[in-house]
Amino acid sequence: MNFESTNLSEARLFFNNYLHQDWDIDxxxxxxxxxxxxGLGSLKEGLRRGSQELIDSDCSDRxxxxxxxxDWTSGYEPExxxxxxxxxxxxxxxxxxxxxxxxxK
Numbered sequence: 001m002n003f004e005s006t007n008l009s010e011a012r013l014f015f016n017n018y019l020h021q022d023w024d025i026d027x028x029x030x031x032x033x034x035x036x037x038x039g040l041g042s043l044k045e046g047l048r049r050g051s052q053e054l055i056d057s058d059c060s061d062r063x064x065x066x067x068x069x070x071d072w073t074s075g076y077e078p079e080x081x082x083x084x085x086x087x088x089x090x091x092x093x094x095x096x097x098x099x100x101x102x103x104x105k
Contacts, residue, residue, distance in 0.1 A: 007053050010046030012072050021075035039100030048097035051090040061085045
């Protein structure tokens with residue numbers, strides 16, 4: 001998979017800027033990170049698209065871990081939120097993006 005896809009730019013920004021090494025400064029859960037950052041504002045639509053693209057990819061959980069922890073230097077791991085794998089994290093991100101997009105209507 002091409003991890004330089006333009007659909008992934010917002011996802012990369014989210015993992016770099018909000019799920020960095022000290023991510024829990026913004027909240028102790030993904031939902032709190034969204035809550036404390038205005039539902040992530042204009043980032044959420046692109047973040048949702050990128051997250052869905054990664055879920056739909058044929059990447060293994062190990063490859064996703066390398067992307068998030070290695071390439072994108074995230075400090076967040078699925079276990080922090082009680083998730084079993086990275087796709088579970090991405091599904092939660094999509095749920096939160098949908099929640100905040102619905103609130104804007």
